[in-house]
Amino acid sequence: MxxxxxxxxxxxxxxxxxxxxxxxxxxxxxxxxxxxxxxxxxxxxxxxxxxxxxxxxxxxxxxxxxxxxxxxxxxxxxxxxxxxxxxxxxxxxxxxxxxxxxxxxxxxxxxxxxxxxxxxxxxxxxxxxxxxxxxxxxxxxxxxxxxxxxxxxDSAQRKILHLSAVFACNFPNYLYYVAQNLLVKHELDFNLLRPLIMETAEKVQQQFPAVAQTGPAVRNDVQTMAAHEQLLEGDVFLQNLYRLLSEGVMKMEKN
Amino acid sequence: MxxxxxxxxxxxxxxxxxxxxxxxxxxxxxxxxxxxxxxxxxxxxxxxxxxxxxxxxxxxxxxxxxxxxxxxxxxxxxxxxxxxxxxxxxxxxxxxxxxxxxxxxxxxxxxxxxxxxxxxxxxxxxxxxxxxxxxxxxxxxxxxxxxxxxxxxDSAQRKILHLSAVFACNFPNYLYYVAQNLLVKHELDFNLLRPLIMETAEKVQQQFPAVAQTGPAVRNDVQTMAAHEQLLEGDVFLQNLYRLLSEGVMKMEKN
Missing domain, CATH: 3.40.50.720 (NAD(P)-binding Rossmann-like Domain)
Incomplete structure (x- = not known):
């Protein structure tokens, strides 16, 4: 052609x-x-x-x-x-x-x-x-x-697809950035997180995300979540983000 | 041993x-x-x-x-x-x-x-x-x-590391779940997003996340963001989440 x-x-x-x-x-x-x-x-x-x-x-x-x-x-x-x-x-x-x-x-x-x-x-x-x-x-x-x-x-589905790609790509990448910033502030190397980021993406190549979910929110571990929010003290934006995302995880339907 | x-x-x-x-x-x-x-x-x-x-x-x-x-x-x-x-x-x-x-x-x-x-x-x-x-x-x-x-x-650094791992792993996995739910609701296959998820993680193995960031928020594309929020109509929680994450992306320091 x-x-x-x-x-x-x-x-x-x-x-x-x-x-x-x-x-x-x-x-x-x-x-x-x-x-x-x-x-x-x-x-x-x-x-x-x-x-x-x-x-x-x-x-x-x-x-x-x-x-x-x-x-x-x-x-x-x-x-x-x-x-x-x-x-x-x-x-x-x-x-x-x-x-x-x-x-x-x-x-x-x-x-x-x-x-x-x-x-x-x-x-x-x-x-x-x-x-x-x-x-x-x-x-x-x-x-x-x-x-x-x-x-x-079709065009209607493609709009949804584009929106879901924002959640699956743009926003996770932003969260990598947040994580990196936390490390930099405490003189830790971003290489510490790179294998974890890779494995997190690899897991959902076979499984569904609900099965792969780990972390304090999915365990309803309120003590750790409170400790994390305290570590974020002074950054109201990140505290709100942490709270909202944790709320989402706690509401997840495990399938 | x-x-x-x-x-x-x-x-x-x-x-x-x-x-x-x-x-x-x-x-x-x-x-x-x-x-x-x-x-x-x-x-x-x-x-x-x-x-x-x-x-x-x-x-x-x-x-x-x-x-x-x-x-x-x-x-x-x-x-x-x-x-x-x-x-x-x-x-x-x-x-x-x-x-x-x-x-x-x-x-x-x-x-x-x-x-x-x-x-x-x-x-x-x-x-x-x-x-x-x-x-x-x-x-x-x-x-x-x-x-x-x-x-x-040390123990103080490890706490930060653990917190940053929540941002780099647990929360991205939750966002994969959000994306998958959007697809399922519109009869689209999660396989459509799997290569994107993989590539997003692969990109930051070499680059830093700020360089790899894409999507409407980092372009300040308010029209697309408004359209996305409208697609999420009826789900106030996801609308709030979309808005907060986009706000974070718009505030990113490109380094």
Missing amino acids: RITMIGSGNVSTHLAAALKNAGHRIIQVFSPNIGHASLLAYHVGAEATDDISTINAETDLFIIAVKDDAIADIAEQLAVHQKLMVHTSGATSLKVLSEVTPKAGVFYPLQTFSKEKELDFRSVPLCIEGTDEAITKHLIELGQTISNNIYRV | RITMIGSGNVSTHLAAALKNAGHRIIQVFSPNIGHASLLAYHVGAEATDDISTINAETDLFIIAVKDDAIADIAEQLAVHQKLMVHTSGATSLKVLSEVTPKAGVFYPLQTFSKEKELDFRSVPLCIEGTDEAITKHLIELGQTISNNIYRV
Whole structure:
């Protein structure tokens, strides 16, 4: 397939690399920052442009991997070419594209990408939606060339998925940060916690989180919780956070 | 070394196996539940007992791996033998032992253990403290036979460490549970999130959490945050939790 990447951020970079490795041709990379466009274009053997009016219309698919609030505007400008276009956003409805073109879809890779860190794209869940069944099937076939985890997910479900990813990724990472800060303040090394963080994530690869839960709150160990809150004295924010999260754990339904 | 295990829970089980594999002799396992004592004793080739008065005094070390609030009582009963004893608790001061015997220490493995899941003990951080320098050194040497990650951690630091482990392990696991519940309610598969959870933990093995942070809060994307809060409508608890965690992320110091 001939594919045009719109955007040159983390998602676009990983997606373009995976598609190229699977034998597709990335023909062009667009970014308003020509330096970023050129870097990604160089890696995948494509042409770079920062001028949307020079977009090559001889393509099979536009992949719009830009900030959520820029998708609508870009889609409108690309619609003139009457080619299939998808966005890669978890939080954006398919409607944003289907309002400007009948041939639209979503190609949402559910993973946290950084440019510096490689990862195996075949294990990345790809959530797919199309404006009609033919397009959906076409996108599923494309998805299967780069990932073993293809899911049909409609726009309403995708919103929930995106929200749940905040709870499963962004917030845990913030809690790692809180833990690290506590260590730093007491001259302890973050390496002390790294194996624990890893094992906590590994446990729920097989089990469900309710089974894997440990710690004072799930044991209703009020003495330890009181001691922890006292250690956090002087930081009302962290005390509130500790209390609220412990309350959640105590209300968990063990299944 | 001849070692006596007091307790037969997760920590005792993993520790006993690691010590046996390193060539030490587990001579006896005590548990008030003879079935549990026998099972662990069988695995490590030891004798089992549920009667503390039949404890074999011909040992070099008592490892007390029982619930925090049971440590003091057991230590008092073992003190008569005048042998070195350590506990394995993150939240308990060395004082609980040193009040009943001069030869005491702490041997705290900072990891979340489950009996069903094997793990490589050599990567488990072991936090060590002794009542004097000779005992500390002796325990460090013992620790080095089973782990590559030995740290000297005093009782005040260990309390902080234990608190930070709640933030780095127990609370993230609870957030996985919240995410899973959101998925289940909308007929989505938890497998969709498992690779994301894994990658989030993997990222901070090299980087610091502040660098790895992603999501709407760190971008100050108030529109997405408002949409997420609306999706949580009807669940005031989760709305509060979402708001508080997002507030924390927005206050993060990117370093």
